[in-house]
Amino acid sequence: MYLELLAALEASWLGHAGRHSAWLYTASNLIHVLGAAFVVGSIAVFDLKVLAEHGKNARQVGRYAIPLAASGLALQIPSGVLLLAVEARALGTNPAFYGKLAFIAVGLVNVALFHFRFGTALRADALPPDVRVYAVISLIAWIATLLAGRMIAYL
Numbered sequence: 001m002y003l004e005l006l007a008a009l010e011a012s013w014l015g016h017a018g019r020h021s022a023w024l025y026t027a028s029n030l031i032h033v034l035g036a037a038f039v040v041g042s043i044a045v046f047d048l049k050v051l052a053e054h055g056k057n058a059r060q061v062g063r064y065a066i067p068l069a070a071s072g073l074a075l076q077i078p079s080g081v082l083l084l085a086v087e088a089r090a091l092g093t094n095p096a097f098y099g100k101l102a103f104i105a106v107g108l109v110n111v112a113l114f115h116f117r118f119g120t121a122l123r124a125d126a127l128p129p130d131v132r133v134y135a136v137i138s139l140i141a142w143i144a145t146l147l148a149g150r151m152i153a154y155l
Contacts, residue, residue, distance in 0.1 A: 003089065009081075010088035018086040025086060032079040036149070038072025040142045043107075047135040055127025062122060096151035103148055107141035110134055 009015060018025050042065040049061045084091055091097055114134045121127050 002092070006088040006092040009085045009092075012085060014082055015085035015088060018082050024082070028079040028082040031075050032083060035072040035075030035079060036146060039069050039076065040072075040146055042066070042068040042072065043138060043142050047139045050127065050135040051132055054129060055131050057125065058127055059122055059125040091152060094152050094155055096148050096155045099148035100145055100152065103141050103145040107138060107145060110137045110141060114138070 018028065046058065046061050046065040046069075050058050114131070115122075118127055118131055118134075121131075
């Protein structure tokens, strides 16, 4: 069923448009990279603040980093779907693509658990020491997502 979905995506108008429009594919690629910079850059700054200062003053960084990361994700999802649609059957079965999706899932689950567990403490600017584990997992997950995404071209 998964392979059938990939074939349908590749045969869709989106896949056709991406394959036959150099500017659309190029723009999507650039938007995807920009989104990655927003996501990983802002999350890394927040996580490093949490690690370096044991969570002190993380709220001030989070005020800017969290919306910027969300904006990056909003850029990456539609651009990523278009990039996938161009060669969905080949890309969708690539081991690096599976890795990228797994690392994204780890990163998103980690951020959801972080906000569920520490959301109130973050607003009060009083994060407990065990928040550092979430910051390390976050850094690893999002950097690994970047690396896996880049490896798609080579596998």
